[in-house]
Amino acid sequence: MRVRVQQLVATFVVFVALMAVAVVSTSARQVAGQAPAAAPAAPPPPxxxxxxxxxxxxxxxxxxxxxxxxxxxxxxxxxxxFRRGQRAGFRMTAVDGGTGQVENTAELVVHLNYGGRVIDIPMRWRGVGNFNASEYSRRPSEMWTAVWEVPADASVGSFTYTVTAKDRFGRTATFEPFPNNLTQFTVIE
Known part of the structure; x- marks a missing residue:
């Protein structure tokens, strides 16, 4: 029992030391007084x-x-x-069904049924350009994202959406979430 306690204490000490090294190395990369990086430019084409x-x-x-x-x-x-004023995000992946690889030529668009009309929200492929290394362990090359800020006067309720995709080979696909209202895009108080 005593040996096991000593092993646990030694493991904890090593863990704390590694965490301290990680914090020091992360803070060492930040340059004092340096202004934050400017917003990234529009990403290059796929x-x-x-x-x-x-x-x-x-x-x-x-x-x-x-x-x-x-x-x-x-x-x-x-x-x-989502609440009024909140940034609602759509995240998608597009894959070539034959190879199982990301289809980086796909263009995706969200179609949100809101307020009696359909709002088309183009998605951005995240496989090029800058990415936040503190959030991602690697470049998110399999991800497309789109953001829609919920209007301040938005009606409370569920709204359907679909996502369509087309690649440069002319293939198309449509994503629809499960038809249960609880899974749909929902604005709450």
């Missing part, structure tokens, strides 16, 4: 098609998330319930 594409159907899927600004506790947290 790269050329990958070898072997197209070899199957275009497949897309995704989810909804809180896309609040950095520093917000629930940022990037999966949810379908």
């Amino acid at each position: 790269p050329e098609p990958q070898a072997g594409h197209p070899s199957g159907k275009l497949v897309i899927w995704g989810d909804l998330a809180d896309m609040s600004r950095p520093g917000t506790p629930l940022r990037c947290f999966n949810t379908n319930r």
Whole structure:
């Protein structure tokens, strides 16, 4: 028993030391007095098609998330319930069904049924340009994102949405969440 306690204490000490090194190395990368980086420019166009594409159907899927600004506790947290003024995020992936690889030539658009009309929200492919290394362990090359800020006068309720995709080979796909109203885009008080 005593040996086990000593092992646990030694493991804890090593863990604390590693965490201290990680904090020091992270803060050492920040330059004192340096202004934060400017907002990234528009991303460049997607790269050329990958070898072997197209070899199957275009497949897309995704989810909804809180896309609040950095520093917000629930940022990037999966949810379908949003308050007025909140940044609602749509995250999707597009894959060549034959190879299982990301189809980086796909263009995706969210179609949100809101207020008696359809709002088209183009999605941005995240595989190029800058990405926040403190949030991502690697470049999120399999992700497309779109943000829609819920209007201050938004009606409370559920709203349907779909996402469509088309790649440079002419393949198309449509994503629809489950038809249960509880899974739809929802504005709450």
